[in-house]
Amino acid sequence: MLTFYDKLLLYGLIVVGALTVPATAYLAGAETGPRYASVSVGGREVQRFALPHEAERYEIPAQGNICILEIRGTKLRMAESDCPKKLCIARGWIDQPGESIVCLPHRVVVKISGQSLGRPDSITR
Amino acid sequence: MELKKWLGLAVFLAAGIVLYMVEALYFPPLPIPGAKLGLANLITLLILAQYSWRDCIFNVIARTVVGALITGTFLTPPFFFSLAGVLASTAAMIVVYTLLYGRFSMVGVSIVGAVVHNLAQLWLAVYILGHLGILLQLSLLIWLAVATGTFNGVAANYAARRLSQIEELVA
Numbered sequence: 001m002l003t004f005y006d007k008l009l010l011y012g013l014i015v016v017g018a019l020t021v022p023a024t025a026y027l028a029g030a031e032t033g034p035r036y037a038s039v040s041v042g043g044r045e046v047q048r049f050a051l052p053h054e055a056e057r058y059e060i061p062a063q064g065n066i067c068i069l070e071i072r073g074t075k076l077r078m079a080e081s082d083c084p085k086k087l088c089i090a091r092g093w094i095d096q097p098g099e100s101i102v103c104l105p106h107r108v109v110v111k112i113s114g115q116s117l118g119r120p121d122s123i124t125r
Numbered sequence: 126m127e128l129k130k131w132l133g134l135a136v137f138l139a140a141g142i143v144l145y146m147v148e149a150l151y152f153p154p155l156p157i158p159g160a161k162l163g164l165a166n167l168i169t170l171l172i173l174a175q176y177s178w179r180d181c182i183f184n185v186i187a188r189t190v191v192g193a194l195i196t197g198t199f200l201t202p203p204f205f206f207s208l209a210g211v212l213a214s215t216a217a218m219i220v221v222y223t224l225l226y227g228r229f230s231m232v233g234v235s236i237v238g239a240v241v242h243n244l245a246q247l248w249l250a251v252y253i254l255g256h257l258g259i260l261l262q263l264s265l266l267i268w269l270a271v272a273t274g275t276f277n278g279v280a281a282n283y284a285a286r287r288l289s290q291i292e293e294l295v296a
Contacts, residue, residue, distance in 0.1 A: 001282060005228040009236055010271055017267035024260040 035097060035114035037076055039069065042107045051112070062106040069101075069110060076110060078103065134176065138184055138191075141168035145192040162273050165192075166238055169215060170231050170281035175288065178219040185215045202253075206246050213245035214238040231285060232278030239274030240267060 039047040041062055052074045060067040070079035075095035078088040081103055088103035100111040144164040152162060165188060172181045189208050193199040218238040221229065243266040250259050
């Protein structure tokens with residue numbers, strides 16, 4: 001059924017596949033920089049956390065308002081806030097670069113930056 | 126003879142579209158983007174074996190367009206990925222079949238087609254996204270292509286033999 005050359009091609013490509021692992025890991029790794037979360041109030045960055053970060057409750061200096069950010073490993077959420085609608089708390093945990101938590105009344109923005117492979121949004125077929 | 130050829134190609138086109146549909150609608154997606162079984166490639170192989178390379182190219186373009194119209198992805202990004210993959214792999218299979226068939230059976234031709242299909246799509250994805258991270262999938266995609274290519278190639282070997290038996294009976 002399979003000719004000699006078929007088998008040669010089959011096993012050859014399996015080996016080639018294995019050889020590309022370190023090469024592509026290197027290429028892709030060069031693009032995934034360190035990940036960090038930045039906290040800004042009124043458009044000015046006030047604090048930056050390298051991720052992953054040890055568990056911490058950080059009180060954001062939001063001009064006298066209560067606004068507490070909870071960090072746990074690579075994910076963050078707004079734990080407490082005295083803003084009226086609590087939309088920032090409802091946002092829940094974020095952990096992907098590009099995601100953010102916004103508390104408009106306190107003018108607070110928490111954003112995760114840095115590149116990552118992420119996970120697919122959808123799969124095309 | 127001309128009529129018989131066109132009828133045969135029409136049946137192959139219909140069969141290819143059905144395989145494409147069945148795969149798109151009923152098979153659960155593999156967790157790796159870009160990976161799929163490629164059942165419809167079986168039809169490409171059979172046309173390559175029974176007809177000419179021109180018929181082959183016409184068939185894959187028609188199949189991709191009609192398939193996209195049915196699944197509702199016509200002229201959307203998945204359609205262009207699909208078209209790029211299918212054109213690249215068909216071209217590669219035609220070259221390999223014309224030059225090396227005999228040394229390779231349908232299995233070899235099919236594996237080349239599957240690998241080129243995945244590489245073309247991956248290259249297009251890197252080009253569009255401008256992000257090298259997806260290259261991490263390269264080895265997985267090659268291995269998967271070898272597996273699906275072998276499966277389709279073995280199936281094509283059997284099918285080609287049966288089809289030539291049927292031809293003898295009819296003639």
